Amino acid sequence: MSNFAENVANKILEALSKFYENNKRIKIISAHISGISYENIGDSGLSFLNDIARDGKFSVYTTVNPMGADIYDNVFNLNEKFIVKQKKIAEIYLRMGAVESFTCTPYDYFSLPKRGSHVAWAESSAVVYGNSFLKLFTNKESALSALASSILGETIYSDLHIKENRKITLAFKYKDRINELILGLLIYHIGKKVEKPFTIKLYKELSSLEKKALAAALGTVSNVSLFSTSIKGKEVKEIFEIFKNDLRKEYEELNTCEKGEVIILGCPHLNHAEISNFLRRMDGRHFKKDCIIACCREAYKNIIKLYDQSLLSKKRIFFFQNACPIFSPLLKVMGVKNIITNSVKAAHYYKYRGIGVNLKKLEDIIETESE
Template sequence: MKAKERSSMYLTKEEEAILEGEYGEALEIAMSVLVKMGDMYDADRMIEIENVHIDAASYATIYDAGLYFCEKFSKSGVIFKVPATLNASAIDFKRWRELHLPESLAKKQIKLAKAYRKMGAITTWTCAPYQYGANLRFGQNIAWGESNAVIFANSVVGARTNRFGDLVDVCAAIVGKVPRFGLYVDENRRGNILFKLDRLPVKSFSCSDYAALGFLIGSMTRTHVPILMDVPKSVTIDQLKFFGAAAATSGSVALCHICGITPEAKNLKEASGGAKPDEKISIDIRELNEVKEKLNTVGDKTPDIVALGCPHYSVEDLKKVAFLIRGKRVKKNVKLWIFTSRLARIIANDMGIVNLIEKTGGKVIADACPLYFPVERWGFKTLMTDSAKMAYYAPGLLKMDVIFKNTEECLRAAASDS
């Protein structure tokens, strides 16, 4: 049976040949996965992409089956056709022993890293590639995994990507193409639910306030593409990072038009494509405070660990921490762990920021995802964080109670005057 007869999508002769195995088994498998996805979502054709962010970078999320899949590709000699950055791993590659991580986990993560290096991956090991490692521009077609990275790429940069699941992203990097559906199509990018923030003091919002706002909007958006009015031009990249991560956690939000910020949404008319939004919602401070309360599973309590960096902290985030805890010491009964990318840690180390944090007793951890960090050996019971995403997932994934506070409150709980 010919490849064209097996798919409802239009395939070029080269794509058909790849699907028939004429370019080798690795490309055949990868193309087969992508074609099946395209048929599932009624895509009309394949489109070229310029880069990929691979979410399937942690052994703690893909396990032996995913490792086998990646090693099979690697051993075939296939090389990624487009640049491919890697999401956070299961370990800090330099400090995993110091952090009491299981050797069995480290060995398998290192094997996975070796497979990706052989295929030509860019070893960023971060969930925030838009800050360190990725080459993004407005209007380009990309294929990204990791929900916070997807919403940032679509909403802040104006690149185009759907939310790609683990290992589908690997296939996209091998082929250099993906099926055209969802947010690659103009009409699907039009905003259709309007959120007004004029009753909120957004100009004084912290990153955690933006996280709570994102969590609320994500929970109310359902299948819509949200539009935000009244976000100040002074909003920072890190605040947008916190917002997007939370919106993509409580809902399936992959694109949010922030009027005046999103490149294709300079105003409401552009954001909605000239159509009237299906719904208009004004958010007040009471609703925001309710979200913050719901993200806490316990009341005032001393945490065993304060974990910051979900998504990964930037150099500016780390600089803020160093400023806030200068002259203090981390309390004996509390751990302060701050997660970041290896590139951010290199820069922060060169600036003296890492030393300032670690001489207080805190740790700056690179490469790893705090949500999939095996902490059983530490016996932690209560976690405090400034991340709405981490606050939501930690009770289920890490089996810990959670306290959600802003960064300043987290650091007050972690450190005191020396």
């Protein structure tokens, strides 16, 4: 006999099956749940989760998205009532069986499904990254459908779970020099135009930071959740070349101010290798304004084994652990109106939250904002 949580989960998937006009379900081996910030779900969401958690348990390996506050170290003096509510949300997910992950990059530190596995992931950039670089099979789930799938261990057999829908027949090529910002703008530009999976021919090996930039920007602007960086073996019928000047419109759209009061890095979350590389590039310099790095707690633990935290604070480098600055009261508490970032995804969301964005590549942030 099914319990309350299973009944609710089944109703969610039944509604989804009507949308897809497909009743068939497929077993999954992992889920990733989004929308856990108290900033997003509020008291009504917390109440709903309390009801689900009365008898609900996750039946598959489940990770969860970042919170709206760093509940481990309240460096920025966020409201204690907010933190208490955020802790309650986190505790509910852990009680239901989630891994203590709280990151938008579940592929960095946590158990990775095998290539070709069917999963139900909800975070837009993780979905694109999983499909495109890890060769997983997942649709862009909503917070509710991912929650339902994590309880039932299955999702609707539709869209990118079906091999036929993953065929790539459209390609783009870009020959100019690239960095994480150019790549974000490039796929943001493409994402506005396409309605099916595609490939981008690039002329260099991509770093993990660059892969994340691609996945995040596409997930932000498009419903397409799969692309490739290789034309070889694809049934490509059309190839379009894109030039650097073609990206000017996207840059002007997202770069809404010429300076910011604080630097925000880690959208998506940075891992400790990426943070270490960034700190090496600082080469003894220190920032002229606060630099906040969003990362999961595992990354932070690794970093403070390598670097003295007090010295990093003197460089005005701070961490926002297991949390996302975008869906958080952080900037409001700090009184910040304009930020500096290298993330196209962050720029997109901050713009629509009324925050000014000075968008530039990481190299330029180090050069212009530190001494």
